[in-house]
Amino acid sequence: MVRAVLAGAFPVLVRIGLRWTRSQADAADLAQQAILDAIAESPNPADAKAFVARAATLMRGRLSNQRAASRRRLDERWLSAAEEKSRGLRRTPEDLVATRQAKERLFQRLLDELKDDPLAGAIVAEMLKGNDTPAEQAKALAEPIDAIRNARKRVARAVDALRAAEGADDRVTGWGALEGASQAEDQRVESGSEVEP
Amino acid sequence: VTDETDQTSKKRSAAEAWEALEDMAAQDELDRVLSLSEKELDAELAEAGFDPERVRAKGEEVAAKILGRASADVAAPARRPGRAPWFTLASAAALAAAAAVALFVGPTPDGHRVASPPGPTPAEVKQAAELSRKGLDECASRAWRACLEDLRAAQGLDPSWKDDPRVTAAIARARSALPNADAGPPR
Numbered sequence: 001m002v003r004a005v006l007a008g009a010f011p012v013l014v015r016i017g018l019r020w021t022r023s024q025a026d027a028a029d030l031a032q033q034a035i036l037d038a039i040a041e042s043p044n045p046a047d048a049k050a051f052v053a054r055a056a057t058l059m060r061g062r063l064s065n066q067r068a069a070s071r072r073r074l075d076e077r078w079l080s081a082a083e084e085k086s087r088g089l090r091r092t093p094e095d096l097v098a099t100r101q102a103k104e105r106l107f108q109r110l111l112d113e114l115k116d117d118p119l120a121g122a123i124v125a126e127m128l129k130g131n132d133t134p135a136e137q138a139k140a141l142a143e144p145i146d147a148i149r150n151a152r153k154r155v156a157r158a159v160d161a162l163r164a165a166e167g168a169d170d171r172v173t174g175w176g177a178l179e180g181a182s183q184a185e186d187q188r189v190e191s192g193s194e195v196e197p
Numbered sequence: 198v199t200d201e202t203d204q205t206s207k208k209r210s211a212a213e214a215w216e217a218l219e220d221m222a223a224q225d226e227l228d229r230v231l232s233l234s235e236k237e238l239d240a241e242l243a244e245a246g247f248d249p250e251r252v253r254a255k256g257e258e259v260a261a262k263i264l265g266r267a268s269a270d271v272a273a274p275a276r277r278p279g280r281a282p283w284f285t286l287a288s289a290a291a292l293a294a295a296a297a298v299a300l301f302v303g304p305t306p307d308g309h310r311v312a313s314p315p316g317p318t319p320a321e322v323k324q325a326a327e328l329s330r331k332g333l334d335e336c337a338s339r340a341w342r343a344c345l346e347d348l349r350a351a352q353g354l355d356p357s358w359k360d361d362p363r364v365t366a367a368i369a370r371a372r373s374a375l376p377n378a379d380a381g382p383p384r
Binding site: 007010011012036053104106107129131155156160 | 242260
């Protein structure tokens with residue numbers, strides 16, 4: 001029943017939203033908006049977990065975009081950036097370089113933060129190799145899966161702390177975050193092949 | 198940071214790895230929250246300063262609004278997903294499907310008997326709606342016994358409330374909160 005799926009999704013999304021915003025009101029607003037976004041994509045959700053997962057992804061993207069937009073407006077270069085976008089490019093070359101450099105800086109800071117936690121550091125190294133799942137990491141590191149999962153929690157906490165400490169300079173993660181900005185997307189934009197419809 | 202000797206196709210740059218780590222953190226948290234029981238979720242919400250009952254009631258309200266709006270706005274023009282303001286729904290397809298579901302389900306938030314076959318009188322429908330609203334409020338404030346009595350009375354007057362997920366969920370919560378739902382004292 002659609003109504004039960006939607007109603008049941010709300011408290012779960014509120015809890016997830018609290019990860020990204022400490023405000024109760026904001027978390028509730030984010031959850032409500034995420035349900036609307038997700039039901040727009042999938043009007044008749046039958047699988048509650050899949051619905052919540054999709055809504056959570058949309059919620060994260062929307063929050064990042066909102067934060068990025070608010071930060072951009074504080075940027076004294078904003079008008080020129082907007083002008084550039086109005087010609088079709090979603091991001092200026094300066095944006096792309098700044099975004100990439102900021103992510104590299106955050107990654108380096110993460111390694112520094114985890115230098116006293118060898119297993120967490122090893123997890124990060126495995127992510128660099130493209131081994132993303134706990135099972136892949138457990139196999140690669142020859143560690144019990146529970147230890148891997150616990151280490152991933154420590155990594156996640158460090159990631160969140162760094163994002164918060166950066167003010168989460170959301171230019172870092174906000175650009176195109178609705179579906180996850182990627183290096184491939186950056187390259188398309190840089191080459192001028194990506195133009196707004 | 199990068200390992201130049203790694204030739205696997207999966208290998209990432211530092212920036213890509215940072216993105217993947219953010220995704221990992223978000224996905225792990227999502228998996229964790231999805232695996233929580235209702236009780237555990239309520240405990241976490243309470244710890245964060247929410248009243249879990251109110252959050253669930255709000256969820257019911259949000260769902261009712263979305264499906265109710267869908268039935269009212271079924272002919273609205275299509276919108277691009279993710280770009281619509283929250284008070285509108287995204288596409289005509291979504292609206293039509295949601296409306297169809299809402300009508301299939303039966304009760305709607307504003308006109309409870311709109312698509313239902315003949316049954317109780319209009320006065321009974323109205324009284325049942327009032328009792329349901331009262332019962333849901335009572336459950337939200339943890340007045341379990343009163344909640345249970347009012348919601349059951351509403352269902353007796355208008356059986357369509359037996360299909361309302363807000364009411365059935367509230368009754369289930371009230372029953373689980375009362376050691377003996379029919380005879381025992383309220384907790």
